[in-house]
Amino acid sequence: MRLSDLASGEAVTARADHTRVQVPRGxxxxxxxxxxxxxxxxxxxxxxxxxxxxxxxxxxxxxxxxxxxxxxxxxxxxxxxxxxxxxxxxxxxxxxxxxxxxxxxxxxxxxxxxxxxxxxxxxxxxxxxxRRATALDEGFAEIEVDLTPAKLRLRRIAGVVVLLVILAVLLLASVAVGSRPLSFGEIWHGLLPPYDTTPTEADLIVRELRTPRTLLGLVTGIALGLAGGLIQGHTRNPLADPGILGVSAGAACAVVLAITFLGVTSAIGYIWFALAGALITSVAVFGLSSVGGGSPSPVSLVLGGAAVAAFLSAVTSAVVLFDQTTLDAYRFWIVGSVAGRGLEILVPLLPFFALGIVLALVNAPGLNVLSLGEEVARSLGTSVALNRILGITAITLLAGAATAACGPIAFIGLAVPHIARAFTGPDYRWLLPCSALVGAVMLIVCDILGRVAARPGELQVGIVLALVGSPFFIALVRRRKLVTL
Structure with missing residues (x-):
């Protein structure tokens, strides 16, 4: 019941509990x-x-x-x-x-x-x-977006197209921006064939420094975005990232041991020990979570990864604290960066990236079934153990190769799947490719920002990601209810 008071411009509204409130009008x-x-x-x-x-x-x-x-x-x-x-x-x-x-x-x-x-x-x-009270009292209701399958498919396709356009623009911007200013003519001359036998300084900057760095950032962002989507799907934990399997801790421990006991000092040497450490750690975590028979559950994977990562972090800290030389070399790798790393780092790791990407995309339909619950998945004829092994192998290859190439780069694997899920929904056949694109966009944007944030020097991409990405992710969490995995 509503009693209008034309003189005051307010109305007295009777609630179901027989109380009356003054609702302003106009x-x-x-x-x-x-x-x-x-x-x-x-x-x-x-x-x-x-x-x-x-x-x-x-x-x-x-x-x-x-x-x-x-x-x-x-x-x-x-x-x-x-x-x-x-x-x-x-x-x-x-x-x-x-x-x-x-x-x-x-x-x-x-x-x-x-x-x-x-x-x-x-x-x-x-x-x-x-006022909000006025609108609600007078029957205001938000527009509910009712997505039909056709509209949802159109939105997903539009999202992919927009991400591809943004990524293409960012790749060009990454080649264009740096400590040495270049003109548009110099950039195109350095990128497009035919290549002169006597390249200019600008040509060398574009071809030998910025282009390899951009390609490394592209591949690393794709790998970390895919790994993040996979690990959140397999653990059904919205706070999971690739490091939860101990990938980063295993790679860091292997690098420290290689520096201390084998005298490895070059980036080429780091990548193989880092990759080996990541792979061995993931196998150990998978084995621990499978103790007692059966396939590893999401809870056992998380607990096993946390335990192994804590142990390896303690070993790494002990070795670093007792060896100053190791600390000096280690701190440049641990910060997470694509600077100073070229094709000599990327090319040897490309087979690992490629195999990880293929396994991740193959694992997408299985993840859709696993999201319904393991019992339902088994009743539908899905092999839970095979899908877990396939997913963990893909995560290990992708995150291990990315960590070996650039050092530990946090946050991308955590935030990217939530951003992609906002317009793809829970279907992993769309979520994983979009996570890969969003991961590449995020890493390249932060790398570009780092180049000009502290000119003539630069901030490493891992630092920029933490500074820029964390507030953004907090705002994302506050503004929308994250999808239950």
Whole structure:
């Protein structure tokens, strides 16, 4: 029952518990609307402001170049547009509340009292901004997205296409940006054949330094994204990452032992010991979790990985603390970086990456069945043990090769599957390829940012990932309920 009071502009609404509350009518107060608009404007202006500061820092006097400024200015503008579309179109158009409106308890609705929809909201159609209590009392309801199989497939395909376009642009940007500014002509001359017999300095920078580094970042990002999606599927743990199997700890321990007792000092030597350590550790974890017969369960995998990783970390710390030479060499590997590593590192590891990618994609249908539960999977004729072995082997090859090539790079395997799942859903046939693309995008973006964050030096990609990625992932967790695995 609702009793209107035309004089005060409020209504008394009777609740089911027979209490009465005063519900305001009409538009929300101007100060609240202005405050919400300021918050929304700040969200769009922030990336533009940061981009402007970066572009200013890359002026010619500081060693920057025109290409550097175009890349980072364009990136900042693209982020600002994406924020505007998401906040104004999807958040306000479907839920009726942008970020600013959510903070101040406001709702934007059309003349019919319902949400505007994405298109009308982006076109700034006529709307009324009221208090949330007012909108709900007058029958406001968010737009529920009812995805038919055809629409879901279209959204997945669109997501893949967008990721491929973004990745292609980022690959070019990765070649273009660095401590030595290059013009567009120098970049194209270095990339496109025919190659001169007497290459210029710019040609050598493009071909010998930036292109191999970009390719290594691409392959490593793909591997870590795939490994993250696989490990979260097999352990059914949304907080799992490839390191949970002890891959990083095993690789680190093997590198330290090789430096201390065998005198290995080159990156070429590191990769084989790191890869061997990762493989041996994964086999040990898999064996421990299978003790007693049967296939390893998600819980036993996590517990076995945590125990082995703790033991190996203790061994690594003990050796490093007692040998200064080992510490000096080890600290450059442990930070996680694609800098200073070229094709001589990538090419020997390509077979491991390729085999891991193939096994991961083959394992995707089995993961879909395993997500229904082991008992259901067995009743459908799926071999749980075979799928577990296939998945763990793929994770070991992908994460082990990535760790051997670049050192431990955290966060990608944890965050990427959640980002991909936002538009692919739980189907691993789509989730795994999209996780690979998102992983490559994230790693290359952070590598590019690291090159200009501390000019004329640079920040390693592992550090940038922690600084940039962690707040982003926290915001992701707060804004959406993560899918139960």
């Amino acid at each position: 538009s929300a107060p101007v100060p609240l609307r202005v405050a919400a608009a300021i918050v929304d404007l700040a969200l769009v202006a922030l990336p533009v402001l940061v981009g402007a500061l970066v572009v200013h820092s890359l002026r010619d006097a500081n060693g920057g170049g025109v290409v550097d400024r175009i890349v980072f200015g364009g990136f900042a503008l693209a982020v600002a547009i994406a924020v505007l579309v998401w906040n104004r179109g999807f958040a306000e158009g479907r839920r009726g509340a942008s970020t600013g409106m959510t903070w101040f308890g406001l709702i934007a609705r059309g003349p019919d009292g319902l949400p505007l929809g994405v298109r009308r909201s982006l076109l700034f159609a006529q709307r009324q901004v009221v």
